[in-house]
Amino acid sequence: MVYPFLTINNSYSMEDDMTQRTSPLSLIYGLFFLTLTACTMSQQPIGNPEAPYPPTAKPAVGDIVHLPTGVKVTEKQMYAAITDARIVYVGETHDNPAAHRLELQILRAMEERYPGQLSLGMEMFNTSQQETLDQWVAGELSAKVFLKSSNWFSNWQMDYAYYSEILDFARERKIPVIGLNATREMVKTVGRTSLGDLDEATRNKLPEFDLTDPYQQAMLEAIYADHSQGDKMLGGFARIQTLWDETMAENIVKTMTDKSPEHRMVVMAGGNHIRYGFGIPRRVYRRLPTSYMLIGSREIVIPKEKQDKLMNVDMPRFPMTPYDYLVYTEYESLPGERVKLGVRMKEEDGKVVVEAVVPNSTADEAGVLEGDVIVSLNEALIEDSFDLIYEVKQRVSGDQSTLVVERAGKQLSLDVTFIPLPETVDHGMGDRHKK
Numbered sequence: 001m002v003y004p005f006l007t008i009n010n011s012y013s014m015e016d017d018m019t020q021r022t023s024p025l026s027l028i029y030g031l032f033f034l035t036l037t038a039c040t041m042s043q044q045p046i047g048n049p050e051a052p053y054p055p056t057a058k059p060a061v062g063d064i065v066h067l068p069t070g071v072k073v074t075e076k077q078m079y080a081a082i083t084d085a086r087i088v089y090v091g092e093t094h095d096n097p098a099a100h101r102l103e104l105q106i107l108r109a110m111e112e113r114y115p116g117q118l119s120l121g122m123e124m125f126n127t128s129q130q131e132t133l134d135q136w137v138a139g140e141l142s143a144k145v146f147l148k149s150s151n152w153f154s155n156w157q158m159d160y161a162y163y164s165e166i167l168d169f170a171r172e173r174k175i176p177v178i179g180l181n182a183t184r185e186m187v188k189t190v191g192r193t194s195l196g197d198l199d200e201a202t203r204n205k206l207p208e209f210d211l212t213d214p215y216q217q218a219m220l221e222a223i224y225a226d227h228s229q230g231d232k233m234l235g236g237f238a239r240i241q242t243l244w245d246e247t248m249a250e251n252i253v254k255t256m257t258d259k260s261p262e263h264r265m266v267v268m269a270g271g272n273h274i275r276y277g278f279g280i281p282r283r284v285y286r287r288l289p290t291s292y293m294l295i296g297s298r299e300i301v302i303p304k305e306k307q308d309k310l311m312n313v314d315m316p317r318f319p320m321t322p323y324d325y326l327v328y329t330e331y332e333s334l335p336g337e338r339v340k341l342g343v344r345m346k347e348e349d350g351k352v353v354v355e356a357v358v359p360n361s362t363a364d365e366a367g368v369l370e371g372d373v374i375v376s377l378n379e380a381l382i383e384d385s386f387d388l389i390y391e392v393k394q395r396v397s398g399d400q401s402t403l404v405v406e407r408a409g410k411q412l413s414l415d416v417t418f419i420p421l422p423e424t425v426d427h428g429m430g431d432r433h434k435k
Helices: 014-022 024-042 075-082 097-113 127-137 143-149 164-172 184-192 200-205 214-223 230-258 271-277 280-287 304-309 362-366 385-393
Strands: 064-066 071-073 087-092 118-126 177-181 264-270 292-301 325-330 343-348 351-357 373-377 400-407 410-417
Touching: 064 075, 071 075, 075 097, 075 292, 075 325, 087 097, 087 271, 087 280, 097 118, 097 164, 097 264, 097 292, 097 325, 118 127, 118 230, 127 143, 127 164, 127 177, 143 385, 177 230, 177 264, 184 200, 184 230, 214 230, 230 264, 230 271, 230 280, 264 271, 271 280, 271 292, 280 292, 343 385, 351 362, 351 385, 362 410, 373 385
Parallel strands: 087 264, 087 292, 118 177, 118 264, 292 325
Antiparallel strands: 064 071, 064 325, 343 351, 351 373, 373 400, 400 410
């Protein structure tokens, strides 16, 4: 529809303008337009922008909802839709196996549709680990050597069992795995020093930075609302969060632009990097406008043992849906109760020496003493602390093993029955790696 007061007059003159502005009809249309605009500006959004079409029934585990429309879909329908995009972002809960099964299924769907034209970008690895990732995909490393070479237990500090099936699938299908994240050294530097105070060499290594996103700022302020160190800590964390997001965005774009125009990518990262799109996705789009989808999960069944994992944060309401597709899950645990040996250890003269033993732990019950040298566990030689950590990670509660230690120049064989680390101990001790 063309409104008379919006019609363009190519033979414009001041007299024509005065005539238009004093025309009764023009005045009526103009007043109507101004009134409509003023009403629109003062109106509040209808409903909830994060869920414009809320579920009509209580969701159940396994339900999948397309949030922009509120339509419930099947797995097959979701995969058909999301694989149209060049980049599929999956926001995970790091310690929920259900989230990782979803990631694997999405990776499988993308690979089946685009064999040989797909990469997997992972937050869990940084750029310094790329050579090791390439060797893994090429089939050149065993799982143990891969974990040792990538410094998995110190760099990511999560149980490898959460990710093993995903990485095995990437290796089987020869899907390049890309380490997206910033190095620990860079994260430490940026967290401690404002950008303006960094030396020129460090600044030159940084990706393009945008610290002005209002939604990211609101999220970080909510997380740190009750933090005892206030603005000082918030500033450092904001720089780190932005470093993570911008570095991952830069590496995604580099991968996509180095490949063919048909190349696709699945990106796996924590929910706060993906949810609402203002973390990694928007920063990628700023560099490379291309199609993408956001997929996430929400735990609606939370067992008692997982209750302490929940964040007590009063998040602001954002003016967009958190994901394109939301999958409802249970907050699961890995099969078998995870265990620790219960020692603090050091490496000395090429040996692993016990510095302290946790009371009532597996090691304590087996008779391990301070000063013992760990020689082997179930005939696997222990040459460094990684060897012991790796072997213990393969056990669950109730597993029995033989631990050989050297004490006063003699080797002793100790029978070990693995049990969970007592909840009351100082978790700074032992071969325990916290998240």
